[in-house]
Amino acid sequence: MTRRRIIPSLEPRKEVGRRGLHSLERPLSAYVDGYAKARAIDRHVADNYVAHTRIGDPVMDAVVEDLAHLSQGQVHKFIHAGMEEDHDCLRKAPQSLRDFFIDAPQPDPDWLDRGAFRPGIRAFQRNSVLVLSAFVTGVLIDGFSTLISKSFVQTGRIFDNGVWRLKQNNRHQMEIFLPGGLERYGEGWKLSVRIRFVHAQIRRLLGQTEEWEHDAWGVPLSAAHLGYAVACFAARTVKHSESLGARYSTEERASFHDVWRYAGYLMGIPETILFTDEAHALHMYRIGSICEPPPTEDAIVMTNALINSAPLVANITDPTERRNLVNKVIYPISRALVGNSLSDQLNFPRNRHSPFPLLAYRIDQRIQRLRAALGREGAQNFGTLLEASAYDAAGLSYRLPDHAHDERSSKW
16 A cells, blocks of 8 residues: 655645745734744744744644544543554544554654664763753743743643643653654654644644634644744753753764654654754744743743642652742752743742852752762662653553543543
8 A cells, every 4th residue: 555645734825835834924913023023033934933823733633633522431542552553443443543543654754863863862861860850940941931831721731730741741751762762662652642642632622712812822732832842842951951060962962852853743743843953943942932922921820830840740748848949949940041031021039049059050960970970879860760750550541631621621
């Protein structure tokens, strides 16, 4: 059978060029001011970013629409069968799901070179504590200061399951940066594709609610926001983790971005808004940040909730210890990473505890590495990483939310 390539269809009045997708429409109302500023710097990238605010993931959006009439148990069964290429079970699944996994799967991109992942994997393993620390204190703050925060705040999941969400983020990173993690049957591959299903389902559910303002915000979890997010996950993680003491060779930096580029591809980000290398990711982050409006109340709520959830991820539940960690360590480090301007917009408290939070953190990490070298804490540090990640003995669940608001959704 000849395999056809599934290519995301584009909305009317859009055209695809060699360098991306251009909008011929007026930007959404929330983006008017930022778009004008960004366009003065780089017209092409600004046009491309704003065009993608109206686009989701046409392929997966169609799949979850076809799954909508099924129970969560049936959805889990069919998606699990697809992940494992269980042809017999998939015979009863909707055709679009069979196409996605078996009959007409999206082929590997021409640029994919799994062998190029090895230096990035080594760098992650060596710097894993610093990478995950940078992710919580800097990268997620960069990402959720944008309108993407609205999708998460409106579902309410960050409040009821904020700790679990951070642990899921940690697990996804650990799995994509394990040897073989992004092979077809690797856990990193499966988690990335699972995220694609979840995003499409939330996009469908939120898009049907009365409170979602399509004319102002575009589609929930738009391709623009996901392209921006994965650029942050790669480029801003390297930058912020270096500020915390991580070190990367030139080869490792490029490879780290290769891993995240392919993970983003698996997550359904159109190649028209998926970064190609570190320089491109940083430029996308810059122009996207300018296009985005100033942080909204949702962004303020979201970022502060994430920071206050961080100690719970490490199983620090004592109220006094947790409060001290948040106020004396996490907030000062986050402010140092993302800068005073953004921190002030997000209502982060001023740093009154440590004049040099990044230096203090780097010194503490060096002490811990020395102890690990002496055989005192190496296993403990790895165990802490596992505890801070969403590993469940029951295995991966492919259930999808069945209501836009988390408190009204069945467990998934």
